[in-house]
Amino acid sequence: MAEAKTATLTIDGKTYELPILSPTSGPDVIDIRKLYAQAGVFTYDPGFTSTAACDSTITFIDGEEGILTHRGYPIDQLANDSHYLEVCYLLLYGHLPGPRELEDFERIITRHTMLNEQIHFFFRGFRRDSHPMATMVGVVGAISAFYHDSADVNDPAQREVAAHRLIAKMPTIAAMAYKYSLGQPFVYPRNELSYAANFLHMCFSVPAEPYHVNPVLARAMDRIFTLHADHEQNASTSTVRLASSSGANPFACIAAGIACLWGPAHGGANQACLEMLREIGTVERIPEFIARAKDKNDPFRLMGFGHRVYKNFDPRAKVLKESADEVLEVLGIHENETLKVAKELERIALEDEYFIEKKLYPNVDFYSGIILEAMGFPTSMFTPIFAVARTVGWISQWKEQLADPQLKIGRPRQLYLGAEERDYVGIERR
Numbered sequence: 001m002a003e004a005k006t007a008t009l010t011i012d013g014k015t016y017e018l019p020i021l022s023p024t025s026g027p028d029v030i031d032i033r034k035l036y037a038q039a040g041v042f043t044y045d046p047g048f049t050s051t052a053a054c055d056s057t058i059t060f061i062d063g064e065e066g067i068l069t070h071r072g073y074p075i076d077q078l079a080n081d082s083h084y085l086e087v088c089y090l091l092l093y094g095h096l097p098g099p100r101e102l103e104d105f106e107r108i109i110t111r112h113t114m115l116n117e118q119i120h121f122f123f124r125g126f127r128r129d130s131h132p133m134a135t136m137v138g139v140v141g142a143i144s145a146f147y148h149d150s151a152d153v154n155d156p157a158q159r160e161v162a163a164h165r166l167i168a169k170m171p172t173i174a175a176m177a178y179k180y181s182l183g184q185p186f187v188y189p190r191n192e193l194s195y196a197a198n199f200l201h202m203c204f205s206v207p208a209e210p211y212h213v214n215p216v217l218a219r220a221m222d223r224i225f226t227l228h229a230d231h232e233q234n235a236s237t238s239t240v241r242l243a244s245s246s247g248a249n250p251f252a253c254i255a256a257g258i259a260c261l262w263g264p265a266h267g268g269a270n271q272a273c274l275e276m277l278r279e280i281g282t283v284e285r286i287p288e289f290i291a292r293a294k295d296k297n298d299p300f301r302l303m304g305f306g307h308r309v310y311k312n313f314d315p316r317a318k319v320l321k322e323s324a325d326e327v328l329e330v331l332g333i334h335e336n337e338t339l340k341v342a343k344e345l346e347r348i349a350l351e352d353e354y355f356i357e358k359k360l361y362p363n364v365d366f367y368s369g370i371i372l373e374a375m376g377f378p379t380s381m382f383t384p385i386f387a388v389a390r391t392v393g394w395i396s397q398w399k400e401q402l403a404d405p406q407l408k409i410g411r412p413r414q415l416y417l418g419a420e421e422r423d424y425v426g427i428e429r430r
């Protein structure tokens with residue numbers, strides 16, 4: 001039995017031995033759970049750049065090697081050989097399903113895709129030009145009012161139903177948000193369609209004529225869902241875990257995740273990236289924007305570039321880059337100026353000393369917007385689509401955390417730099 005490793009910390013001449021925990025893959029961690037009780041000090045890591053907030057068996061990322069696995073399976077193999085609902089099963093249950101398991105799971109999800117008709121009235125309260133993410137945060141948080149039979153987080157059976165309902169209903173809610181913004185009627189899900197085809201159908205069909213889903217677009221949509229399904233302890237997943245640690249119901253926790261994903265530094269980057277590519281407009285203007293990205297006094301950043309973890313390449317961006325070419329080919333879009341700007345921007349950035357030194361590479365958001373725009377989605381729908389895909393990751397991590405018998409409410413401390421204690425001064429003396 002290998003001797004347990006420890007880290008030695010000396011403070012004011014006193015020495016503390018801290019256990020070191022070793023992972024299946026990735027860096028060791030120093031267990032500081034007893035540090036404050038023993039040494040009376042906190043650790044300080046505002047952006048969690050060196051902090052493991054939990055243990056997990058779901059997803060592993062090696063940022064230096066550009067590795068992303070779900071339950072041990074590499075993302076490029078899943079994106080090329082599997083499909084989204086099978087990846088959902090894998091994330092939720094930890095193994096690839098057998099044929100019968102997959103058939104049962106797909107039938108369960110398919111039969112949870114409709115929403116209570118009352119929920120349609122929630123949408124009526126929004127302006128037509130509301131951002132669909134505002135609608136999704138509102139509607140997902142509100143549907144907890146309809147599903148009391150799957151809100152008890154202490155009941156594993158109810159947790160299971162809540163997971164199925166959320167995975168099944170998110171595409172319906174996102175499509176309804178889109179239709180509402182267009183002033184078009186909501187389109188009901190169709191059980192004979194696949195998950196991705198059903199989403200395209202709910203977004204793009206109208207009652208006035210038949211709509212046939214292009215199988216290549218359905219495949220690309222499914223692949224986009226798979227590539228965005230889960231990503232370890234990113235900001236929105238950490239938000240869901242923190243919300244869940246208080247015992248909040250699953251719909252409230254997922255609404256919190258949607259809210260966090262909305263930010264342009266996170267899931268909102270796909271919308272911001274495409275808007276940036278459009279603002280650049282032509283290949284000739286790229287140097288101007290690269291100079292701005294380097295300018296310390298300019299808050300501008302190249303959206304779709306950089307990542308907290310990936311420091312050589314984002315494996316998802318590589319798959320999406322192939323998909324972008326495939327989708328544009330099928331759609332006969334050969335002269336796509338935005339794609340030309342994107343590819344030239346990527347080429348220049350990958351050769352530029354600043355970006356090489358800062359390790360800034362295209363991330364998952366760089367190419368997804370190009371594909372989604374080619375498929376007919378407005379930029380405002382990019383992040384809702386990311387939220388649909390990431391729901392399975394959020395809910396898998398939510399389930400994993402709730403099954404942990406050592407679960408405690410998340411309650412970070414701080415480095416206080418405010419005023420020392422002082423007496424109140426009445427207004428007459430100020």
Ligand code: SDX
Pocket residue numbers: 047230231233234235264265266267269293294300301302303304305306307308309358360363364365
């Ligand atoms: C996602 O965490 C996840 O896993 C997220 C995600 C997921 O699947 O859940 O992968 C999805 O959110 C992808 C990231 C999408 N965001 C963007 O594309 C927005 C643009 N990128 C940046 O905002 C930034 O790169 C972050 C937020 C993604 C990462 O920021 P970090 O790790 O906190 O790095 P940093 O901000 O400290 O930057 C390090 C340096 C800085 O320069 P210095 O202060 O050291 O001189 O790199 C520079 C930054 O100025 N920098 C950039 C840049 N990103 C970082 N400079 C120009 N353009 C950029 N995009």
